[in-house]
Amino acid sequence: MKVTSGTARDEPSDLLSAEAMARRRDVVRHASRTTLRRRRLVGNGTRIACYVALIIALIPLVALIAYTIERGVHGLSVAFFTQAPVPAFVPGGGVSTAIIGTLIIVGLAAVVAIPVGLAVSLFLVDRRGKLAATIRFVADVMSGVPSIAIGVFAYALFVVPSHHYAGIIGSFALAVLMLPIIIRADEVAMRTVPDDLWDAALALGARPSRVARSVVLRTSLPGIVTGNLLAVARAIGETAPLLFTALGSTVFETNPFQPMDAMPLRILTDGTQANAHLQTVAWATALVLVAFILVLSIGARTFAAYATRHAR
């Protein structure tokens, strides 16, 4: 005991010879040194491995953005934003159809999904019990439904009976896609409203509708705005729900009851053609689309951070 404790220095032991003690001391020192070395080695090794993993994770992002900018920036021009697409091997043309189509389709989807999502989350936020828990669970599971399934659903529901593709059917698909995301984001934002505020408002005699409007919505507005912006950012880049609904078009179309072009559809049709000009158009469209989405998501985050800092 005394020997291995390490505090034993030079006092002679009754039990062991000085030589045996020295030998044991060496063994202990050696063991502790190797253990320490191993701990350091493993610790540093794994830490470096984690850093390497982080770098690997960042490579695709950097490569993607760099490639999109490199390929797309040449395609940007005034005509790109103002003209309709032209056939292959014809110079010029633009994607005004796709930009206006995306704005109309996503705008209509947001106009429907945001109020409905708000109503559902107001329903959920002050409710306990099985019904609310089930709806909450369904919304969570729904947010993982593949977008292609939602596209085919919209097709089966509207295109099959009407025998007609239309931008507004694409809006419906995107609204279905956004709804569960919006519901959960809104509810989470409303949860940040302190209980005292609800109770105080109710104690003043305010009706629940008044509480919802003047207290809950007003207090949680930054969170709701952020969540909805992120949902829109998600919807704007989706291709699969539009493929069998809005269909795509090469004429400038602002009537949502007609087939419409959208930026993801334009990227898909032009990008897969073996034609340098069309590919440039596709990448320029991708650049504009990614810029849209990044502005929306970064804007949402910045707004959330700003609102948190300036809250009350």
Add this chain to the structure above:
Amino acid sequence: MTIGKEGGALERSEHEGILPAPRSGVAALITRRSRRPKGRIYAGIRWGGTLVFVAVVVTLVVSLVWQAAPAFRHSGFSFIFNGTWNPDTEQFGAGVFIIDTLITTGVGLLIVIPVGIATAAALSEFLPRRLAAPLSTCVDLLAAVPSIVVGLWGLLVLVPLFQRDVEPFLQKIPLLKHLFGGADLGSGILLAAVVLAVMMLPTMVALTRTALQGVSVADREAALALGGTRWQVVRRAVIPGARSGIQAAITLAMGRALGEAIAVALLIGGGLTLPHSLLANGTTLGSAVVSFFSEAIGVQRSAVIGLVVILLAFTTVVNIGGQLFLRGRASTRRGAPVPDDFSPDTEVVPA
């Protein structure tokens, strides 16, 4: 919880706030007693929105199953187990698509699980906060890049790269080279899996990071006090403590990969036979829908919708699993407040 935290990541905000509303009994009572017209309008709005949402979900499932029914009647169980898909002879079997879906998702997970957990560990445990916060945002932003752009990037950048460098290299590795037989096509199952891994990564990292950060300081300090190194703390205390959250991250990322259609359709090559190697062409459920839907008519269209139903069943099961893992974390995490569900209030005011 701060608002900023909720808005921090799209993926994350979908999965947070699982605990039921912390409403007091009095408030709920007053809410329920409202009989005035304005109260009725407000209740109507709330119930109306909820009914719309429930109706959409029910219609989604019913209409897809309805449209797929002719194909199920046509092929019976062979629709799921048969591996032949031949519209000319009206043979519709999704077997190959199901297997290809599972292989691409599985290989993608093999890549993304270690990378994702290590990245999350670096961000939440090793790097200083000042560096970790912007890098976390960067990884989150990868989720914002549309899948069509990722797919096109894979088609134009990764296909040549795989064909020229990666695949010949893999074929030289002893033992493993049997997995990578066949021609270097570039596109194929392996490439699809790699791109799926890229798409799963932000989900995986965001959820794992949240889970790691949820492990209590007490657990970490206990492990440190026992003489653990930083790595040992992570390995023995943090990761086991976050196990449920990491399982949720894996399953939810998997759900995303199973359902990805457009990017996979661009990259997997469209083979209709059982794959003999990871470099072979294949067709997943999602990519089959993208490739076959437009030309399909009659029973074939119904069969393609049947593929959507199978896909929907897969992803629903996986997502339910993921949500249960998330809820498991919320209710068993030590130091976390007891969920409102279990409070005696529930008995006083039944909702």
